[in-house]
Amino acid sequence: MKSLTLSKSQLPFDLNLSLSCGQIFGWKRTRNTWKGVHNGNIVTIRQKGTLIEYDGLTKPDVIRFLGISDPVSDIIKSIREHIIAYKGSPDHFFETMHSKSQGLRILRQHPWECLVSFICSANSNVSTIGKRINLILGRYGTSCTFYENTFPDPAVLSQCKEPELRECLTGYRAPYLIKTAQYIHEHPDFFQQVRKMNYHQAKDMLMILPGVGPKVADCVLLFAFEHLNAVPVDIRIRKIIEDQYASLIHTDKSGKLSYDTIGGFCREYFGPYAGYAQQYLFATRDLEKEEVTKSAELP
DNA sequence: CGCCAGGCTGTAA
DNA sequence: TTACAGCATGGC
Numbered sequence: 001m002k003s004l005t006l007s008k009s010q011l012p013f014d015l016n017l018s019l020s021c022g023q024i025f026g027w028k029r030t031r032n033t034w035k036g037v038h039n040g041n042i043v044t045i046r047q048k049g050t051l052i053e054y055d056g057l058t059k060p061d062v063i064r065f066l067g068i069s070d071p072v073s074d075i076i077k078s079i080r081e082h083i084i085a086y087k088g089s090p091d092h093f094f095e096t097m098h099s100k101s102q103g104l105r106i107l108r109q110h111p112w113e114c115l116v117s118f119i120c121s122a123n124s125n126v127s128t129i130g131k132r133i134n135l136i137l138g139r140y141g142t143s144c145t146f147y148e149n150t151f152p153d154p155a156v157l158s159q160c161k162e163p164e165l166r167e168c169l170t171g172y173r174a175p176y177l178i179k180t181a182q183y184i185h186e187h188p189d190f191f192q193q194v195r196k197m198n199y200h201q202a203k204d205m206l207m208i209l210p211g212v213g214p215k216v217a218d219c220v221l222l223f224a225f226e227h228l229n230a231v232p233v234d235i236r237i238r239k240i241i242e243d244q245y246a247s248l249i250h251t252d253k254s255g256k257l258s259y260d261t262i263g264g265f266c267r268e269y270f271g272p273y274a275g276y277a278q279q280y281l282f283a284t285r286d287l288e289k290e291e292v293t294k295s296a297e298l299p
Numbered sequence: 300c301g302c303c304a305g306g307c308t309g310t311a312a
Numbered sequence: 313t314t315a316c317a318g319c320a321t322g323g324c
Contacts (some may be wrong), residue, residue, distance in 0.1 A: 022305055122306040128322050129305080171320030176307075213307050234305035255314085282305075303323080312315080 001044070001053040010068055014103025015047035018066065021283035022126050023107050023223050025117050026133035037137065037150045038065055039110045067105035075228075075273045082271030086248070093244050094277065097284045104283055106276060107223055111191045112184065113151045114224035119176050119211040121219070128169065135168035157181035176211025183209055199227045214259050222275040231266040231278045233259050240281050241265070 006013050019027050019034050027036030033046040043056035045066075054062045063069055076098065083091045109117075120132045140156055141149025152160075158181035165174040184190050194202045202225060206217040215232050222230040231237070241249075241262050249257065249265050270277035 118305075119307095121304095123304060123319085124306090124321080125304045125323060131322080166320085169321065172307090172318085173320085211307065215306060219305065232305060235303085236305070253314095258314085301324105304321100306319105308318090310315100310317090312313105 001055050002059065003051055003053045004059060004062070006050040006052065006068065009071070009073070011050065012072070012103040013047070013050075013052075013066075013068065013105065015045060015052070015066070017101065017103055017283060018105045018107065019045075021101075021104060021279065023279070024109060024114075025121070025126065025130040026137065027130075037113065037144075039113070040142070040144075040150045042144050042148045042150065064108050067107060070105055072105075075276050078273050079270050079277050083269060086269050094281070098280045101280045101283045104279060106226075106228060106279060108226060109224045110151075111194070111220065111224045112154065114220050115180070115184075115206075115209070115212070115216075116151060116157070116177065118216045118219045118223075119180060120170060120173055122173055122211070122216065132169045136165075136170070139164075139168055154181040154184040158185045173211060179210040180212065195225060199229060202227065203230075214263075218263070222279075228275045229267055229272050230275045231263040233262045234282075236285065237278060237282055238262060245269070 015034065016029070016032070019036075020029070024036065027034050032048070033044060035042065035044050037043070038057060039061065041056045043054070043062075043065075045052065045054045045062065047053075052062065052066075052068075057065065079094075080090070083094065116136070117129070117133055120136075121129045124132070137149045137151065140152040140160055142152060142156075144150045157177060160178065162174045162178060165177060170177060190205075194205050197205060199221065202221055203214070203217045206212050206220055207214065212220075215234060218230040218232040221227040222232060233241075238257075242257065245265065246257075248269065249261065251257065251261070266274045266278060
C-alpha cells in the first residue's frame with residue numbers, strides 16, 4: 001500500500017463518509033478498508049487518522065478522486081458569506097447539518113462510470129443501486145484482476161441485449177443504458193466537449209442522452225466534472241428545501257416548486273459551492289439514522 | 300402488504 | 313409551460 005499524510009489545511013477529511021453518502025455506488029467496505037472501481041482500475045483505500053493508504057492508482061489521482069485538495073475552509077466560508085448576503089443572518093439549520101458532515105468531500109469520478117451509475121440510480125435506493133452496479137460489472141465489465149471487473153466500455157454496453165441487461169436489476173433503465181452507450185460510442189469526443197462547456201451548456205449536452213434528465217445531469221456535473229455549483233434535486237433535497245427554506249423563495253406561482261427553481265435558489269443562496277452545501281444537507285440524514293439506530297440498540 | 304427510493308419519458312392540457 | 317401516468321424492483 002502506498003500512503004500519504006493529510007496536511008492541516010486538508011483536514012477535516014472523512015473517507016468513510018465521502019464514499020458512503022450516495023455519490024458513488026458499489027464500493028465495498030470491510031472493516032475500515034474500501035474497495036471499488038475508479039477510472040478503470042480496482043482501487044483500495046483506507047484512512048487512519050491523517051494517514052491515507054491506497055492502492056490501484058497514483059498519488060495525484062487519489063488526491064483528485066477524493067477531493068483532498070479542496071479548500072474546505074474557504075468553501076464553508078464562501079457558503080456562509082453568501083447566506084449572510086442573501087438573508088442577513090446565519091443559517092442555523094445549515095450549520096447543524098454541516099457540523100454533522102464535516103470531512104465530506106465531493107468526489108471526482110470518471111465521467112462514463114458516473115454516468116452509468118446515475119442512469120441506474122433513477123427512482124431507487126442506494127443499496128439497490130450498488131447491487132445493480134456490481135451485477136453490471138460482473139456480467140459485462142472489463143476484466144481487471146482474475147475475479148474483479150471494471151466498468152464495461154460504451155462499445156460493450158451498446159451491444160448487450162436488453163432482456164439480459166434487465167437481469168442486472170436495471171428494469172426500465174436498461175434501454176436508456178444501451179441507447180446512451182450507443183450515443184457515446186458514436187461520439188467518442190462527447191465527454192471532452194462537455195468538459196469544455198460552462199455549467200448550463202454542459203447540462204443541456206448531457207440531457208441529450210436517453211435516461212439523463214436534470215437530476216442525473218447535475219449528479220454527473222457535480223461528481224465527475226467539478227461543477228461545484230451543480231445542485232442535484234432529488235426527493236430528499238426537495239423536502240429539505242421545502243421544509244427549511246420555502247419562506248425565502250419568492251414564488252409568484254402556486255403549486256410545487258420546479259426543479260430549476262430549487263436548484264437556482266440554492267445557487268443564489270449558497271453561492272458557487274452550492275453543490276458542496278447540497279451534499280452536506282444530503283449526507284446528514286444517514287448519519288442521523290445511524291445514530292438513532294445505534295442508540296435504539298443500546299440495552 | 301403498501302410505501303418509498305439520488306427520475307425519466309411520453310402525452311395531454 | 314405544467315401535470316401526470318407508466319415504468320421495475322429491492323428495501324423496509
